[in-house]
Amino acid sequence: MIHQHDNAVGALGYLGFGVASQAAWTDHAALLGLMSAAAGPDGSTRYRIDEHAWRFALHDDPTDDFLYAGFECGSAEHFDAVVRRIQDAGITIERDAALAATRGVMELARCVDPDGLAIELYYGPRLVPEVPFRSPQPLTGFVTGDQGLGHIIVNTSDVAASTAFYTSVLGMRLSDRILFEAAPGIVIPLTFLHCNDRHHSIAIAPAMPGGKRIHHVMLEVPGIDDVGLAIDRFMKAGTEITATLGRHSNDRMLSFYVRTPSGFEVEYGCEGIAVGGPDWSVGTHAAISVWGHHRARI
Numbered sequence: 001m002i003h004q005h006d007n008a009v010g011a012l013g014y015l016g017f018g019v020a021s022q023a024a025w026t027d028h029a030a031l032l033g034l035m036s037a038a039a040g041p042d043g044s045t046r047y048r049i050d051e052h053a054w055r056f057a058l059h060d061d062p063t064d065d066f067l068y069a070g071f072e073c074g075s076a077e078h079f080d081a082v083v084r085r086i087q088d089a090g091i092t093i094e095r096d097a098a099l100a101a102t103r104g105v106m107e108l109a110r111c112v113d114p115d116g117l118a119i120e121l122y123y124g125p126r127l128v129p130e131v132p133f134r135s136p137q138p139l140t141g142f143v144t145g146d147q148g149l150g151h152i153i154v155n156t157s158d159v160a161a162s163t164a165f166y167t168s169v170l171g172m173r174l175s176d177r178i179l180f181e182a183a184p185g186i187v188i189p190l191t192f193l194h195c196n197d198r199h200h201s202i203a204i205a206p207a208m209p210g211g212k213r214i215h216h217v218m219l220e221v222p223g224i225d226d227v228g229l230a231i232d233r234f235m236k237a238g239t240e241i242t243a244t245l246g247r248h249s250n251d252r253m254l255s256f257y258v259r260t261p262s263g264f265e266v267e268y269g270c271e272g273i274a275v276g277g278p279d280w281s282v283g284t285h286a287a288i289s290v291w292g293h294h295r296a297r298i
């Protein structure tokens with residue numbers, strides 16, 4: 001059952017990145033099991049993970065960082081209501097027909113979060129079920145559908161401002177928090193927000209000096225063998241595994257983390273729990289993981 005909130009964004013639909021090396025990403029995307037899609041009219045390299053025409057766009061850009069996130073708003077009426085909600089909050093948001101055409105959606109509006117991250121709201125994405133998703137790996141598919149493509153962790157300079165934007169302005173709801181003691185006396189707050197049954201579509205972390213705009217993107221696969229086979233692929237390729245296999249404390253995701261060619265990470269996991277609708281009780285955790293997720297460095 002989907003618990004979509006009134007006048008709120010519905011799902012994380014697509015992501016754009018600026019990458020310094022498309023060649024390095026070609027190999028990395030194949031290891032992740034992404035399917036090549038038709039190039040974007042803007043020249044971006046695009047990838048599929050399901051029946052959507054694309055979910056990831058890679059643009060030539062030496063910053064090697066996150067560029068934009070698209071959130072689905074279901075229908076024209078829902079989209080209008082979300083845009084109104086954002087305007088009513090005093091946030092500048094602009095409808096952009098040319099960008100909608102580039103992204104392959106019916107209508108689109110763009111605003112920025114408190115850190116200047118580009119947030120795009122849209123409805124009517126292009127779907128291509130007539131060209132079934134086929135991974136280059138022995139993988140049946142990714143867990144997407146109403147839960148969207150996965151989740152991202154954004155690094156923010158102001159946790160309170162960022163949390164207020166994604167909740168009060170975009171309408172997302174608090175799932176829980178992790179107050180993680182990285183070193184004695186140094187507590188890092190992680191705030192997890194949902195906009196559908198996926199435990200979180202976005203989480204907010206304090207920015208670290210020299211860090212990327214996002215810490216990681218999470219992709220969910222159907223089962224533990226899909227996770228294990230991916231670990232084997234990355235180890236064989238010599239890719240840096242940034243966190244070992246582990247079980248997260250809050251969303252119970254069984255996952256590992258790998259370094260992408262752009263420096264930020266991908267979390268690759270299975271078995272994430274759904275948030276329980278209106279009866280969901282917000283919790284606070286002290287640990288990121290029940291077990292595992294060991295890192296050589298934070």
Ligand SMILES: [Fe+2]
Nearest residue numbers: 151216218267
């Ligand atoms: Fe994650």
